[in-house]
Amino acid sequence: MRSQSLVLMYHQIAETKDDPNDLAVSPKNFAAQMSVLKDRCEVVPLSEIQSRSESRSKRPRVAITFDDGYADNGEVGAPILEAAGLPASFFITGIAIDGRGEFWWDSLEHLLLDLSDQNAPQDPFEVSIGGQHLRVDLRTRDARLNAHKSLRRPLRLRPPEEIAPVIDALAAHVGSEAPACERHRLAGLSGVQALSRIPGVTIGSHTIRHVSLPTLTQEVRRHELAESRRLLEEVIDQPVLEFAFPFGGEGAFDDASEVAVRDAGYVLACRSIFGTVNHRTDPFRIPRAQVYDTREHDFSAQLDGWFRGRHS
Numbered sequence: 001m002r003s004q005s006l007v008l009m010y011h012q013i014a015e016t017k018d019d020p021n022d023l024a025v026s027p028k029n030f031a032a033q034m035s036v037l038k039d040r041c042e043v044v045p046l047s048e049i050q051s052r053s054e055s056r057s058k059r060p061r062v063a064i065t066f067d068d069g070y071a072d073n074g075e076v077g078a079p080i081l082e083a084a085g086l087p088a089s090f091f092i093t094g095i096a097i098d099g100r101g102e103f104w105w106d107s108l109e110h111l112l113l114d115l116s117d118q119n120a121p122q123d124p125f126e127v128s129i130g131g132q133h134l135r136v137d138l139r140t141r142d143a144r145l146n147a148h149k150s151l152r153r154p155l156r157l158r159p160p161e162e163i164a165p166v167i168d169a170l171a172a173h174v175g176s177e178a179p180a181c182e183r184h185r186l187a188g189l190s191g192v193q194a195l196s197r198i199p200g201v202t203i204g205s206h207t208i209r210h211v212s213l214p215t216l217t218q219e220v221r222r223h224e225l226a227e228s229r230r231l232l233e234e235v236i237d238q239p240v241l242e243f244a245f246p247f248g249g250e251g252a253f254d255d256a257s258e259v260a261v262r263d264a265g266y267v268l269a270c271r272s273i274f275g276t277v278n279h280r281t282d283p284f285r286i287p288r289a290q291v292y293d294t295r296e297h298d299f300s301a302q303l304d305g306w307f308r309g310r311h312s
Contacts, residue, residue: 004276005049005061006306009288012070013077014183018113020148021105024183025293027076032296034084037062040303045202046089046242047268049286050279060307064088065270065288067206067244068103069096071185074195087200091244091270092192094208094228097235099188100180103210104163105152107178111170112144114179120144125173127166129154138174157251159215189235196236204242205229205266212247213257221257225264241267248272248288258284274311 011023013030025033037043044051046063064081066073069092081088095103102110117140125147126135132154136147151170155163171177187195196203207213207224208231216224225243232240243266245253253271261269261284268283275287289306291299305311 004278004307004309005063006303007046007049007063007065007270007277007286007288009270009272009290010064010066010077011068012072012183013080014070014072016183018109019293020109020113020145021152022290022292025291027080029293029295029299030077031080031084033291033294033299034080034086036296036300036303037064038084038086040300043086045087045200046204046270046286047202049277050281050283052279060303065204065244066090067246067248067272068210069093069187069192069206071187071191072183074187074191074198078195078198078201081200082198085200087202089202089204089242090195091204091206091242092187092232093206093210093246094231095210096186097189097192097231099186099191102178102180102184102186104155104167106181106184107167108148108152108155108170110178110181111167111174111176112138112148113141114176115144115174117141119175121174123173125170127151127169129162129166130158156247156249157212157215160209160211192232192235196238202242203232203236203238203240204244205232205240206244207246210246212252213245213260214251214254218256218260221260222264225260225266229264229266241265242270243268244270245272274306276307276309 014024015026016024041062042059043062049063120138124135124137137143205228208228213221229240248271270286273287
């Protein structure tokens with residue numbers, strides 16, 4: 001009998017020395033991970049992860065997904081997938097289609113971690129987020145790494161209208177603006193279109209602004225879901241039926257959000273909470289395992305644990 005299935009979650013395929021958000025997998029490690037999957041698993045489109053296959057293969061089944069819409073997904077990740085003959089779903093934000101600027105968490109990284117100790121403010125940064133008053137030290141790199149965690153965690157579950165003023169206030173406090181960099185570059189219109197034409201690629205929605213749905217009014221939530229789908233379908237000239245909850249962890253979805261996703265015409269939705277999948281899994285509550293920048297042997301060992309339902 002086939003073991004439980006897995007949905008894997010990636011964000012970026014890029015070389016980086018600093019990655020405080022743990023979003024990047026190097027191209028070398030990604031290629032090695034795809035080799036492991038091809039050798040050990042039956043890799044299927046996300047839409048087939050719950051189907052009862054008539055295949056006689058007893059290999060565990062896996063689906064590959066990407067969130068957000070970084071440019072490297074199409075320029076680096078997709079060619080590796082295509083060369084291996086592996087399908088994947090890419091959840092794209094409207095922000096990524098626009099292609100200008102960076103996501104707020106990337107701006108937060110620049111504002112805090114591009115600073116040197118010599119140029120860092122000596123006064124702490126103070127701000128209120130969702131009624132919580134925070135006071136963070138920025139004088140040393142370790143302090144700024146802690147500040148990054150302290151600020152990012154509550155900002156994830158706030159509406160965009162509350163996030164932008166915090167980023168602006170931090171920029172004013174450190175006396176600089178967050179630059180747009182190559183590593184955080186977004187796909188843009190042409191990038192999304194090119195990605196959609198690669199064999200085995202499915203494009204899904206990730207809202208317009210990468211926003212936590214429970215923070216929105218019913219009207220705004222409906223707009224984020226319907227308009228992002230409409231925009232993507234217009235851009236790629238294909239149906240868009242798959243969705244991934246932005247952030248996707250605890251607090252990033254609720255019953256009303258799940259109903260709204262169904263009502264918007266999607267046929268499945270992914271979370272960022274770990275779990276295995278079988279044919280009984282609610283298609284609007286599909287769990288995923290986030291993949292980190294691990295080498296071939298470590299990744300293979302992780303798969304063994306994940307298929308047994310162990311998150312480590």
